[in-house]
Amino acid sequence: MTQTRVADLTVEEFKELVREAFLQALFDILGDPDEGLELRDDFAEVLQRSLADVEAGGKTIPVEEVAGKLGLTW
Numbered sequence: 001m002t003q004t005r006v007a008d009l010t011v012e013e014f015k016e017l018v019r020e021a022f023l024q025a026l027f028d029i030l031g032d033p034d035e036g037l038e039l040r041d042d043f044a045e046v047l048q049r050s051l052a053d054v055e056a057g058g059k060t061i062p063v064e065e066v067a068g069k070l071g072l073t074w
Helices: 011-030 041-055 063-069
Strands: none
Touching: none
16 A cells, blocks of 8 residues: 655645544544434434435435535535
């Protein structure tokens, strides 16, 4: 397996590497804020209906499209 050196990365690749390392460090420090919590029964039912709808061929919307409609960058 060949290893890539930092000096061989493009600026964008380096930024992505730093971004991933930063996010992983945050997660390591803060952990999962939802860990140990349970879903409410009504919300679990909504999720189950949504999954069943998708499995039955229902329409999905790509996250990029949803983010764009909300003025967010994904």
